[in-house]
Amino acid sequence: MFVAKAYAEETGGHASTEGDAHTAGTEVPHGGAAQASFPPFDSSTFPSQLLWLAITFGLFYLFLQKVVLPRIGAIFETRSDRIAQDLDQAARMRDEADEAIAAYEQELADAKSKANEIGQQARDNAKAEAEAERKAAEAELESKLEGSAAQIEKIKDAAMSEIGTIAEDTASTIIEALTGGKTTKAEIQAAVSRARN
Amino acid sequence: MAGDPTKVDPIHQFHINTLIPIEVGGYDISFTNSSLLMVISVVLAGGFLFLATSSRGIVPGRAQSISEILYEFIASMLRDSAGSQGMKFFPFVFTLFMFILVANLLGMFPYFITVTSHLIVTAALAIVVFLMVLIAGLWRNGLGFFKLFVPSGIPVVLLPLVVAIEVISFLTRPISHSVRLFANMLAGHITLKVFSGFVVSLTSMGAVGFVGAILPLGMAVGLTALEFLIAFLQAYVFAMLTCIYINDAIHPGH
Numbered sequence: 402m403f404v405a406k407a408y409a410e411e412t413g414g415h416a417s418t419e420g421d422a423h424t425a426g427t428e429v430p431h432g433g434a435a436q437a438s439f440p441p442f443d444s445s446t447f448p449s450q451l452l453w454l455a456i457t458f459g460l461f462y463l464f465l466q467k468v469v470l471p472r473i474g475a476i477f478e479t480r481s482d483r484i485a486q487d488l489d490q491a492a493r494m495r496d497e498a499d500e501a502i503a504a505y506e507q508e509l510a511d512a513k514s515k516a517n518e519i520g521q522q523a524r525d526n527a528k529a530e531a532e533a534e535r536k537a538a539e540a541e542l543e544s545k546l547e548g549s550a551a552q553i554e555k556i557k558d559a560a561m562s563e564i565g566t567i568a569e570d571t572a573s574t575i576i577e578a579l580t581g582g583k584t585t586k587a588e589i590q591a592a593v594s595r596a597r598n
Numbered sequence: 599m600a601g602d603p604t605k606v607d608p609i610h611q612f613h614i615n616t617l618i619p620i621e622v623g624g625y626d627i628s629f630t631n632s633s634l635l636m637v638i639s640v641v642l643a644g645g646f647l648f649l650a651t652s653s654r655g656i657v658p659g660r661a662q663s664i665s666e667i668l669y670e671f672i673a674s675m676l677r678d679s680a681g682s683q684g685m686k687f688f689p690f691v692f693t694l695f696m697f698i699l700v701a702n703l704l705g706m707f708p709y710f711i712t713v714t715s716h717l718i719v720t721a722a723l724a725i726v727v728f729l730m731v732l733i734a735g736l737w738r739n740g741l742g743f744f745k746l747f748v749p750s751g752i753p754v755v756l757l758p759l760v761v762a763i764e765v766i767s768f769l770t771r772p773i774s775h776s777v778r779l780f781a782n783m784l785a786g787h788i789t790l791k792v793f794s795g796f797v798v799s800l801t802s803m804g805a806v807g808f809v810g811a812i813l814p815l816g817m818a819v820g821l822t823a824l825e826f827l828i829a830f831l832q833a834y835v836f837a838m839l840t841c842i843y844i845n846d847a848i849h850p851g852h
Contacts, residue, residue: 441717441784442717445626446614446630446632448625449626450632450716450718451722453632453637454713454719454723457636458723460640461643462689462690462693465692465693465696466693468648469647469648470692472651472654473665473666476654476655477666
């Protein structure tokens, strides 16, 4: 009775209701010999479920394995290649920048040493000039000094010779005054020169 | 709709209805609502993945990002549990995860049957995994595969007992593997239907019933959110266990 009712509902479109708890909407194949109470354990639907599962799952598997997964894998590969490439380029650019910096440093060092050289040269020139001037001045002073010394010597010699004469005169005068005697000029000269030496 | 709205059958949603009757050699292989949902799941998942990755962007768009995240998610799961040698099984695990996930999620739509709420479907998937592990394990390791049942460092006295336990636990894998998914989907959908049924029953009882219906309505809303979580979680668990079993096929020594 239930079966017939359920079958009628089935064939009458989607008129099955939730009211008939036991039969409504139940798939009742071929006269409803297998009237299962609980659909997941209704073995009459197993072949259909297994077949369609095999078909859909199998096709899905093939589609994913042949088309989708290689494609996603390729996307990842392209991306990592691209990243590696970009990193390479960045490294190359950094090397170039380093080279430029090195060249700049080199030039700077050259310029510095050149500047130092020029400065040194200027300093040396100035020093040499100053030295020459100083030497000239010293030489002049030296010659003047020598002239003065010679003159002093001359004057001193003159004075010394004067001293001899004065001493002889004084000596002869003293002797005359003391002794009243006369001494020869030669004797006095010899005595004076003896005393002076 | 005729009938008494106060009586709601929570099992009704699991009925398999024939859409196109086909019979071959005495077997009923009709195209049913379950078959339709399988086709929709596969077309939706395959179509999404196909279209999302068709631009092959270096910088991914939103849809492509989702595809890549799914790919990476399963790939890292498999690599972590089974090593790089396990990646040979990646297409299978990915297909399994996507199929179950989309079928579970589509089952949340009203009037859509949940393909995975039928034990025969989950059992078929679990048996495929089981046989694959068994065959791949024997193929790769020969008799060394049976080291799986002999953990190292066990006293000889205990060995027969341990081996027996290991063998039984290996053989019951497809049962726990399939019943876990099936029972989760079945129980969740029944609970949801029962609470929704309460709402319908109570509101037909007048003003008091309307107030009383607020609680089960709230429960139904909460359960719907929970069911979406479970739909994802069970797909993940199924794929995760598959990865762990594949690891046994590749590295049978404990």
